[in-house]
Amino acid sequence: MQTSGYRQAFRILIIVMLWAATPAGSLGVEPEDAGTGLPVIPPMNLVAADTPNDNGNGITLRWDCPPGDDGSGAVISGYVVLRSENSREGYLETAVLGPGTAKYIDNGPAADPVTGEKIHFIRNKPYYYRVAARYASGYRAVSGASGPVQGRAQWFHDGKIPVLTATVLFFALVILYIQKARLQGSELYVRPIAGMKEIDNAIGRATEMGRPILYVLGLGSPEDIATIASYTILARVARKTAEYRTELIVPCNEPIVMTIAQETVRNAYMEAGHPDAYSDDMVFFVTSMQFAYVAAVNGLMLREKTATNCYFGKFYAESLLLSETGNIAGSIQVAGTDEVAQLPFFVTTCDYTLIGEELYAASAYLGRDPLLLGALKAQDFAKALVMILIVAGAVLMSFGIDWLLEIITVRM
Template sequence: MIRNVIYGILLALMSVCLALAQTDAVPQDSAGTAPAAISPPQPVTGLTAKDTPDDHGHSITLKWTLSPDDQGGAHSVRTYEVFRWVPFFMDSMHARQYSVDSLMGLQTLWRRYLPFAKDSIKYFEKSGNAETARRFADTVAYIEKRTSTLRGEIKSLQRGIENDWERAPQAHAQYPNGGEWQMVGQTFAGQGNYVNSGQKDNTASDYLPNGCNFYYRVDAVTADPKIRTSSEIVGPVQATGQWYNVGRTPSLFATGIFVLLVLLFVRAARKGKELYVRPLAGIEAVDEAIGRATEMGKPILYVLGLGTAADIATIASFTVLARVAKRVAEYQTELIVPTYDPIVMSVAQETIKSAYADAGRPDSYREEIVFFVTQNQFAYVSAVNGIMLRQHPATNVYMGKFFAESLILAETGALAGSIQISGTDEIAQIPFFVVACDYTLIGEELYAASAYLGREPVLLGSLKAQDYAKAAVIILAILGAIAVNFGWTEFREIFRVVR
């Protein structure tokens, strides 16, 4: 009996607790009333849409004043959604492009499948499964027949699409008929700008054509995406490409002054003015190293690095190679130039050939002096290290672009007992060369090496211009530091370059 009473009380308590818990689960505000529904936020104002400056087009920059309910008011704005009016024409064109992409994918798939299917026919014929072999044969016959026409179909479709893209401006001019608003971007609350950039390639799904009228609106969106307020519509605005990037004017100005300086000094040098340039130990060692190799009767190894012929460091290295080759030809010493890049090899061959001719020793030139090794970084290192350890060159010259292989090469050269001269503009590799080589040209010294070796007044003139430019940079850096510390940001802005 007592037990039943206790159970009854416990049951009643549980019921009360459950009822209380359910009451607590209903959110209430501080006044104990039910929460109000989110009210639509106030719209963004002052929306502007302009062509993005200093670009190739295909981009529109939007700016707006934040909704009063963002960062203030009801604090209800969570995001802004940017909409652009897009004619159905665009979707149709993208769909057609998608068909072309699918057909091209099918073409690739069939090309890969055919050898397998042909193998399968043979396999099933041999194993006596004639029915399966026949099915594969039918498939192969169908694919081969269809492939012959597919290429033409794809080409025809592509031509049609290409022609129809010319109608894009007319389609956009139909606003507001024959199109719909599509969301093209989103920003978080507090951000009042958005750049609607598209691809310039009309086969891309986010292609944004130039010269078309675009219309935009921005929605202020609350936590409930359905509760939103649209801004006024802005447009038409067109994306266009510019012929001059105004943002790069500081670069143009600086380059212009520098070019002028170089030309002035070159002119002065041509007129016979004595130009003093500080001596570089690494450069002066080149002649000494060539002499040492001649005395020892051992070769000189010249490594152009892993750069391509388009890298300035490699071009500078060619100029040094020309000077070295000329001296080598005069002293009748052996030169070995293993290359990593075939274009570099071709240029190096011409460089050395001409240098030998200039030295009056064209007969001493042999094609084996320069040879291609491989375009595999560490295989190249192995080959060059092998040359060092087998032929023991008297001098190793490393000039150009070097990466992880720099220390492996330089340490092996040091082990082989060669005199080593290096030069690179790869900052990360300079410490390795400094440690392992006898002489190192640091950064710009590589570019100056050719002028030092030749001692031609005209080339020394450019070095002098570089020195003055560096002095100007140092002065401007000091002025900049002072200006920034005093809060004169205008000075910094003069040098800002838009990439």
């Protein structure tokens, strides 16, 4: 009995070894496609690997399409991606792909064919994959299993190395030029910005005419850089209006922007020595709706007959509606925005326009603070570096040399 038991065990062992030795790629393969006469071959060289530079919610699968797949769907109608927590069984469909596909990033749920329940992809859990080629004639050839593989989260996105390098370089430049500016004081030269110079004259004109000044911060939110730059100019304008006792009107589109603008104007009036002249009625909220805001501000311009209108911040379609109304009303207008699409409208309708980065330079230009001037100089130096890179890149690419492009390309 005992000998018979050993024999039985030996037979089972042989069967298991033979099964294990069967090429994985041949699982479920039919010898020949009856419709086309071509051999039925499953997807080959399936490789499942953790998707790099992600939050761990993806596994990238790559395979070689069988020779009959020309992408037209005539021989192979598509592929089915199968996922399991076990190498031998329990494979569930996670995706159905078109013909000619050789790559897939799995991060979605798999549907249980019995219960219909969606089984979600779980980070750090080992999975096995198979890919089945669906032949147009109805055959289904399943590849061997690949795995186990886990979706792991990365702490650093190495495709963003060029951005990190540029950031560190720029940061170093800013620090370097700020130190330099500290040593030199406010002697650093900044080219005159006509729009900035004209603000003082425009305030003087409003004072002489006895009419108010309108300051529009745009439709930007408080975290927009253009809005932040606008506060600096507002502070300057408010200080002047406080000194000249000219009325200032600041209608706001955003409650937080209004709160900061109120604080900015209040501080400016205090610094000018006229805190009593400040009132919360100067800076007020109108509405968050774009065109309702335009209607309200246009109405203000025409009713109050503002002598000077300042538009600094983020503007969209309302830019022309505002500035053209101001132009019709005969106000002096100065504008600045970082929205490239709105610049032509401001250039056409306003007397002076700060183009793009000039708006950001306003704080340094107005304040003459060496620290701010230093940052401005660093910005100019970085711009020169960008220009050199553009020219060098154009020349190298013209000669078919692409290593510079490879270095600076950001891979998301």
